[in-house]
Each structure stands twice: as structure tokens, then as C-alpha cells.
Amino acid sequence: MADCGLFGIYGHKNAAELAYLGLYSLQHRGQESAGIVVSDQMTLRQHKGMGLVTDVFSDSATLSELVGNLAVGHTRYSTTGSPLPGNIQPLLVNCKGGPLAVAHNGNLVNANALRRRMEQEGSLFQTSMDSETIVHLTARSQKRNLLDRMVEALAQVKGAYSILAIARDKIIAIRDPYGFRPLCLGRLGDAWLVSSESCALDIIGGEYFRDVEPGEIVILKENGLSSFQAFDSSRHAFCIFEYIYFSRPDSKIFAKNVDKARRGLGKELAVEHPAQADIIISVPDSSNTAALGYSEASGINFELGLIRNHYIGRTFIEPRSEIRDLMVRIKFNPVAGVLKGKRVVVVEDSIVRGTTMRNLAGLIRQAGAKEVHVRVSCPPVRFPCYYGIDFQTEDELIASSKTVEQIRKFLNVDSLGYLSLDGMVRAMAGSPGEYCVACFTGDYPVKPEEKVEKVSLEKM
Ligand code: 5GP
Ligand code: MG
Numbered sequence: 001m002a003d004c005g006l007f008g009i010y011g012h013k014n015a016a017e018l019a020y021l022g023l024y025s026l027q028h029r030g031q032e033s034a035g036i037v038v039s040d041q042m043t044l045r046q047h048k049g050m051g052l053v054t055d056v057f058s059d060s061a062t063l064s065e066l067v068g069n070l071a072v073g074h075t076r077y078s079t080t081g082s083p084l085p086g087n088i089q090p091l092l093v094n095c096k097g098g099p100l101a102v103a104h105n106g107n108l109v110n111a112n113a114l115r116r117r118m119e120q121e122g123s124l125f126q127t128s129m130d131s132e133t134i135v136h137l138t139a140r141s142q143k144r145n146l147l148d149r150m151v152e153a154l155a156q157v158k159g160a161y162s163i164l165a166i167a168r169d170k171i172i173a174i175r176d177p178y179g180f181r182p183l184c185l186g187r188l189g190d191a192w193l194v195s196s197e198s199c200a201l202d203i204i205g206g207e208y209f210r211d212v213e214p215g216e217i218v219i220l221k222e223n224g225l226s227s228f229q230a231f232d233s234s235r236h237a238f239c240i241f242e243y244i245y246f247s248r249p250d251s252k253i254f255a256k257n258v259d260k261a262r263r264g265l266g267k268e269l270a271v272e273h274p275a276q277a278d279i280i281i282s283v284p285d286s287s288n289t290a291a292l293g294y295s296e297a298s299g300i301n302f303e304l305g306l307i308r309n310h311y312i313g314r315t316f317i318e319p320r321s322e323i324r325d326l327m328v329r330i331k332f333n334p335v336a337g338v339l340k341g342k343r344v345v346v347v348e349d350s351i352v353r354g355t356t357m358r359n360l361a362g363l364i365r366q367a368g369a370k371e372v373h374v375r376v377s378c379p380p381v382r383f384p385c386y387y388g389i390d391f392q393t394e395d396e397l398i399a400s401s402k403t404v405e406q407i408r409k410f411l412n413v414d415s416l417g418y419l420s421l422d423g424m425v426r427a428m429a430g431s432p433g434e435y436c437v438a439c440f441t442g443d444y445p446v447k448p449e450e451k452v453e454k455v456s457l458e459k460m
Contacts, residue, residue, distance in 0.1 A: 003246060003388040004089070004105040005029035005075035005196045006183065008164045008171045010220035012191035016066035019073040022193070022200040023053045028248060029105075029196060030077030033088040037101040039168050040068035044099040048088040070220075072166040074103035077390065081129035090166070091131060095139040097146055098168050102138075104131035105196060106160030106181045107388040109448045114156065133157065147172065147219065151230050158446050160239075160387035162212070164194060171220040174230070178237035178445055179214030180387045180436060182253035185225070192220045197251035211255055237436035237445035241389050243428065244378045245349045249289045256430075259289055264427035265377040265419060266293020266347060273417025274298060275373045277343040281305030283332070283360060290377035291347035298345075305339050305346075305364065306332045328359040340368030347375050352391050354398035354410060361413045372413045379421050380404065383442040391439070 005026025009015045016038045023034055034056040035048030045066055049056035053075060057063055074089040081087045090101040111130030114137070119125065123136050137153030138146075146167055154161070160180035165172040173194045175183050186193035186201035186209050193201050198208045212218050215233035219226050238254040239246075249259040266289065280302045282291030295302035309331055344364060351357050361372050380399030384392045394400045398407055408416035421440055425432045438444045 002077045002105075002107060002390065003029060003181070004077055004103075005200075006073070006103050006105050006162060006164045006194070007196070007200050008070075008072040008166070008173065008194040008220075009188070010070045010171045010192040010194075012188065013069055015069050015071035016063050018188070018204050019071040020053065020057050020063055021204050022195060023073045023075050025200045025203040025248075026075055026196055027053055029246065030075035032083050033076045033085075034074065035076075035088050035090055035103075036066060036071055036073040037090045037092055037103075037166055038066040038068040038071040039166055041169055043068075044092060044101055044166065044168065046090070046092050046101065048090075050083075050085055050088070070166060070169075070171055072101060072103055072164045072171060074105075074164075081127060081131075084128070087127045087129050089129075089131065090164075091127065091129070091135055093135055093139070095135075100135070100138070100146070101166045102131060102135055103164045104129075104134065105162045105183075105388065106176065107386060108133065108157050108161065109159035109386050109446055110157060111159075113449065130159075134161070134163070147217065150174070151217070154230070158449065160446075162196065169221060173212050173218040173220070175212045175214050175216060177215035177231040177233040178235060178436070179233070179254070180237055180239050182238075182242060182247065183212040184252070185209040185212060185218065192225060194218070194220070197247050197253055199248045199251040202250070208252060235445060236434045238434055239387065239389065240424070240428070240435040240437055241350075241378075241385070241439060244424075245286055246389070256428075261428055262289035262349075262377070263293035263296070264429070265424060266290035266295075267297040268293075268423045268427035269347070269375050269377050269417070269419045270294045270297035272420060272423050273375050275300075275343075275345045275375065275415065275417075277345045277371070277373055279303040279305065279338070279342050280345045280347060281338075281364075283346065283348050283356070284308040287347050287349040287377065290349055294345070294347045294375060294377075300345065303338050305335055305344065306360070307335060308332055328356055329363065332360060332363065334363050334367035336367045339364055342369055343371040343373070344369045345373045345375055347377060349376070350378050350381060351376055351398060351407070352381055353396055354407065357413075358411050361411050373415045374408075374411060374413045374417070376416075376418045378424055379418050379440040380407075381439050383439050385439050386444065386448040387436065387438075387446075389439065 007022035090103040141149035162181040188206035215231035
């Protein structure tokens with residue numbers, strides 16, 4: 001699968017409606033498709049579709065037909081498996097012991113090999129998602145109950161997975177032993193909640209309870225919560241990019257506040273790469289918090305120099321490169337009155353391909369800025385992510401083949417400074433071994449066993 005949003009609720013009569021609201025606040029984690037599966041203890045019902053959560057559930061009748069007091073939902077951002085209707089999650093199947101639906105966030109690194117083997121043996125795969133291998137392995141297991149079957153299945157997969165599974169009478173929440181992707185538990189009265197990010201708990205009036213631990217399996221059932229450590233978890237690898245870019249600042253993930261972490265990155269950046277400038281601006285929304293941190297530490301005023309149009313999707317999912325360039329212009333408009341005649345520091349959370357920043361730097365200059373200094377709140381992204389963040393090939397990463405000075409020239413800016421690896425880890429106030437920083441170092445906690453097939457959007 002990919003970096004996606006997961007939300008589950010057990011023990012509430014409005015489970016589907018609340019799952020809808022939960023997904024709505026996890027929309028930033030995936031805008032391609034959304035789905036909810038609900039159980040009334042006997043039957044599992046689903047509604048899924050392409051598009052934003054509000055598009056998929058645009059009709060209130062749809063939600064009222066999803067009867068039951070436990071539900072699991074998913075918003076998808078594909079990195080493996082094409083953006084096709086058949087690939088929408090949760091994936092609902094009928095298998096021995098009853099119906100089961102699975103929603104997955106993360107990316108498996110050995111799914112293709114497992115799939116080829118099972119196809120050789122006669123398995124009929126219905127989707128092109130890596131997540132389907134987990135369902136097949138579970139269905140093929142000869143263990144007595146669903147939990148044991150899932151444990152046996154997961155012992156065979158490698159990579160990143162936060163999973164919510166729903167059966168007739170329970171929700172099962174699982175995090176891989178490295179804990180690449182976040183997953184937390186919450187409470188809403190007597191009901192149990194489980195979510196990729198804590199912001200979704202807040203939105204429905206719930207409270208953060210605790211994280212699902214790496215390697216842990218949590219079961220939400222009529223008799224409450226039970227859990228066990230299914231897999232040894234001696235090495236953690238929390239995705240540091242969740243803090244840099246992906247998660248919402250109002251969330252707590254990996255037991256830490258995203259706002260605080262992101263501000264820390266901005267402050268550290270100001271210390272490492274100061275600038276003689278008149279104003280600090282951000283690239284809304286993703287670098288707002290880091291820019292505030294930079295402004296605070298440097299004493300230079302934060303200004304709103306770029307206004308973002310919120311009514312278009314992320315530039316990232318636009319299909320063709322020419323359109324992608326155009327989308328940057330449509331998405332951000334510079335505020336001439338703020339920028340004119342100024343020496344401007346643009347704080348950006350990350351530079352991936354470099355397209356966004358190059359276009360923005362041009363726009364900021366056109367608006368009259370005297371100097372443009374770019375500061376990036378993470379180190380150069382030089383290596384692909386095999387665990388769910390959407391940069392899967394080295395070629396697409398500008399820093400994989402260019403030095404910082406070459407990138408500065410490409411962006412056509414007066415100066416460019418990236419936060420150092422040490423500075424980033426220091427700002428996080430965590431131990432370096434806690435995080436996955438493979439996109440900066442190439443040091444992969446789980447070796448990619450095969451090349452991940454890139455989803456070519458051009459082909460769709
Ligand atoms: P670039 O044009 O350099 O590829 O994109 C960098 C911009 O995209 C930054 O503003 C950053 O916030 C955002 N970004 C970084 N990683 C991702 C990602 O995985 N998905 C999306 N949609 N945007 C990203
Ligand atoms: Mg951004």
C-alpha cells in the first residue's frame with residue numbers, strides 16, 4: 001500500500017459516521033480513495049470509492065446504511081498498486097471463519113516474491129496491492145483462529161505495516177516490529193478508537209489513550225481491549241518523514257507532538273543556517289510550523305508571503321509533469337506587498353524533486369523579492385523510500401545526483417541550506433536509533449529484497 005490513513009472504532013452505535021469524520025481528518029494522508037467497512041456482529045458491509053472522503057460519502061443515506069457498532073476506514077495514497085477502483089481499501093473478503101476486511105498503511109518489501117509464489121500455487125489475486133498478500137497468507141494459514149492465522153501471515157511479510165482488520169465481532173490493530181508507521185489508541189466514552197494520527201481522535205471528541213506498540217497486536221472486542229507482543233521489536237524505525245512532512249501538526253505520533261518536533265527542526269535550522277534577511281516565509285501548509293520555529297530562533301519576522309489555494313489536491317498526484325509545473329502556479333500565489341524589495345528566507349520542509357521550490361523561487365522573485373534564501377528543515381533526500389513515502393526511485397530525487405551547490409543553481413536562489421542529519425536527530429530529542437532515516441542515509445532498517453515496482457502515473 002502506501003502512506004495512508006487508518007481509522008477504527010469499536011463499540012459505538014454511530015460507528016460508520018464517526019469513522020467518516022475520523023477519515024475526514026486523515027484526508028492529508030491520502031486523497032486517492034476512501035472506504036469504510038462496518039460490522040453489526042453478523043454481516044460486514046462496505047462502501048468505497050475513488051476520490052476524497054467527502055466525495056465518496058457525499059450522500060448521508062450511504063452512511064446510514066452502514067449499520068453496526070464497529071467500523072474500520074481507510075484513505076489511500078497509492079505507492080504500490082495502481083490508482084484503480086479495484087484497489088480501494090479496506091479489502092473485504094470471505095474466508096474460513098467468516099468475513100474479514102483489512103486496511104493497511106505502509107509498504108511491504110517482499111510482497112512481489114510472496115505473491116509470485118502463491119500465484120504459482122494457484123492463488124487468484126484480485127488487486128495489484130501488496131496488502132492483498134497479507135489477506136492470502138491469512139486465508140491459507142491452517143491455524144485454528146483468526147489471530148493465530150494473522151500472526152502466521154505477518155511473520156512472513158517484511159517491511160512497513162500498520163494494519164486494522166475487522167471481523168464480525170472484533171477489530172484487530174497491528175504495527176510492524178519496527179513501528180515504521182504510526183498507530184494510536186483512543187477512547188470515546190466506552191468506545192475504543194484506533195487511528196493513524198491522534199488528530200482524528202480529537203475531531204470526534206475522543207481522547208488519546210496510547211500508541212499501539214511496534215510488534216504489538218491489539219484486539220478490541222466485547223470484553224474490552226486485550227493485547228500481546230506478537231513480534232520481537234528490538235530495533236525501532238519510526239519514519240522521521242512523518243514528523244518532517246506527512247503528519248498533521250496537531251497530531252501526536254510516536255508518542256510525540258508533531259508541532260513541537262517540527263518547530264524544533266525549524267529552530268535547529270536557524271542555528272545551523274542563519275541568514276541576513278528581512279522576513280521568513282513558509283510554503284503553506286506543510287512548512288508553516290518549521291518556519292515559525294526558524295522565525296522564533298532567528299528573531300526575524302514570519303510573514304505570509306505565499307497564499308495557497310486549498311481547493312486543489314496536492315501537486316504530487318497530478319498525472320503529468322507539464323501539468324505538475326502548472327499546478328504549482330495555480331496552488332500558490334505570492335503576496336507582492338509582503339515580498340517586494342525584501343530579502344526573503346523561504347523555509348521548506350523538504351525538497352524531493354525540486355520542482356516545487358524552483359517554481360516558487362521564480363514566483364517570489366517575480367513578485368519583487370530582492371534576495372531568496374531557501375532553508376530546508378531536513379537533510380537532502382537522496383535515497384528512495386521502500387516503506388510507503390512516495391519517492392520510490394533514486395532518479396526522481398534531485399539530491400541523489402546533485403550537490404547542494406548544484407541544487408542551489410538549479411533552484412536559482414541566493415543561498416540554500418539543509419538541516420544536517422545530526423541537527424535533525426538532535427532537534428527530535430530522540431535517540432538516533434529510534435528513527436528510520438534511510439531516505440537521507442541509504443541505511444535501510446529492512447533490506448529491500450526486490451526492487452519496488454514504481455507505479456507509473458503516466459501510464460494511467
Ligand atoms: P518537490 O517538488 O521537491 O518534489 O516537492 C517538494 C514539496 O512536496 C514540499 O513542499 C513538500 O512539502 C512536499 N512533499 C514532500 N514529500 C511529499 C510526499 O510524499 N507527498 C506529497 N504530496 N508531497 C510531498
Ligand atoms: Mg509542502
